[in-house]
Amino acid sequence: MDSAAVQAHDASGHDQAGRAGEFNLVSANPKSVLTGAHFMDGDHAACEGALAAGANFAAGYPITPSTEVVERFAARAPLVGATFLQMEDELASSIAILGAAWGGAKSFTVTSGPGFSLMMEHIGLAAMTETPCVFVNVQRGGPSTGLPTLPGQGDMMQARWGSHGDYEIIALSPNSPQECFDLMIEAFNLSERFRTPVMFMMDESVGHMTEKVVIPPADQIKIFPRRFTALPPNEYLPFDANGDGVPEMVKAGDGYRIHVTGLTHDERGYPALNWRSQQKLVSRLVGKIRGHADEITHCNEYLMEDAEVVLIAYGITSRVALAAVQKARQEGIRAGLLRPVVVWPFPEKRIRELASKAKAFVVVEMNLGQMVNEVERCAAGTKTVLIPHAGGNVHAPEEILQVIREVTQ
Amino acid sequence: MSVSPAINPVEPFLRTERMPHIWCPGCGIGTTVNCFSRALVDSKLPLDKVAVVSGIGCTGRVAGYVKLDSFHTTHGRAIPFATGLKLANPSLNVVVYSGDGDLIAIGGNHFIHAARRNVDIKVICVNNFIYGMTGGQVAPTTPLGATATTSPYGCFEAPFNLPFLAESSGAVYVARWTAYHVRHIAHSMVEAFKKKGFAFIEILAPCPTLYQRRNKLGDGLETMRYYKQHSVIKNGASTRELKLDLKGEITVGKFVDIERPTLQDAMDQRYREVLKESYCGRGGA
């Protein structure tokens, strides 16, 4: 499972800072950045990532295995000028962060399993009102109360489709404490870049795994600042998207007298309850993500150059899958691993490319079949095999290896 | 006839391009908005620093009609949204303007917790005893015996006494008026705006289309007359004793006006005590 032994190729071909394209990024605030080498778990690293990203507001409700994120934030907040409030439930937490965002804060909430279910309505509100914020879900086994202390990856489709209505979402899936730090910054940057809620899909194993986490100096951490408008109030239309489909934002109290509603609305933000407005707004909300999928999508590839068996795995599962790939290589099987770092939007372009070359896709996930459906959709008939796992424990590399052997025969 | 430059005092507070509003003839919500506008003038709050947050429902539409920073959120969640807004941007005067079903049924948990924390927000609850927007269903405020579409044989659940609920949860300012008491409402709103902490004003208002008609209580105007005749002002009355039934006396007045540290103050004080100079303050926006 030594991922450092195998050089990963970043298939997106650009680094974090470059992902924002033409926008001016700023350096992180040194006050919030705990520069140095640490030994910490994924939950704590996610908290430090949020702080480094500029998060100055968090609201949460205790739920295993995510609670350590907000415990750390509660301790750190008063030392860095941030605010933490433990709310009465996840419904409250998930909308308090939206209120905070409109007050000018960078905000996030943290939950797991049942709490994520309760937050669904406000993921929709955030998408509809184009409120930048991050929802962290440290996945555990489900459904219902399920396995509070054990891992799962059963919320992947919920992250994509869980709120009612039609929308697109961005979701990231870290596979190490280091990535909990690094990708949290990317999650915040994407939420600001596209004015959209971003799902941070951890799992219990990653959340509770303790490893070395290196936090760079603040000036090496690039932050996507909020896209505040430069227009005066009489020229500003709050939901008038300029070229790239993402409107500029203001915050309450700046004299713009904005109206923000979860109802279908026009460029002024006023309710417009008719099919034309619906078509225009929802198409733009979906389009601003789909249209920038190439910019957002981010995969890591391992030993893929000549791979005829392509494993696809994300989060903790990708580490076990990599071990299986390495074993397969020792047996002379040309196996490789494609690991979506950004899981939504799904890296369908890359999968389609691979479909013409690969003999088979093997999808390893800690559920009984979720992302495999996406892979199958893009595989265009290329053999696609799922290695399911109901959760509670990660796959054993040997069972993955066995499937790799089978598909190559 | 000369053209007068006079304008309706409520007009500068309205998104006039959205008029006429959706509220029925004889509905009391618009009347409370007049009071709100007068209170904003009288309290001299800087209007760019006033934000209105509503949930869902007829009263929830207030946010869409007032020309202020305004947020029309999800059903029941105006208060936690307002809590986040206020904590992130303490310079704002945050007013939650919503209905009884929104604030007290689906949002009841948030209501009691915000009062407990003494979040510095002002909560205006227009109580029309029923779910208006969805067509007249029974609410946690529907009086015993009153009928609604989902209590066709009469309501058999005891309603909440909202001022009592607010006081026992920790609100520092609690008043109840009816839509008839326009000057009292405006005055209470001015007092509430000056108050630091969780202030709660309940305003009983007619829903002639769904509550009054179904219960044979006449139209909006008859209800306003009824409020005039049956309201008894008892400032300082014990909230436990307040009267409000399907028919009969209605106790109105200002019942609670106390001082207690707000959430923000308590938070700052605790951090300062414990963390001393390591406490960074809360940056705000």
Add this chain to the structure above:
Amino acid sequence: MPEAPPAAKSRKFRGRVFINWDRCKGCGFCIEFCPPKVLKFSDKFNNHGYHPPILENEPACTGCDLCGLYCPDFAIFGIREAVSAGVPAGADVPASPAAAA
């Protein structure tokens, strides 16, 4: 709470009422709660089929704006303006559809 109208002759001001004719939904709050009872329903319909109020007793209007405070449709309000010499209180008060503010 309602203000008593001062005797018309000694007044330094006059009341004026402005009606936004098509915003009115005819609830009658303004007519009912006008302290000097100077308003009544018009016989005419507005564009939405309601009977808005008209001012029937101009000199008695005090311009207290209680009508404005009650009106749930933001359709009426009153003002006070100084009475200049020779102009009788209440004269020239726009209360007709044509004078809708």
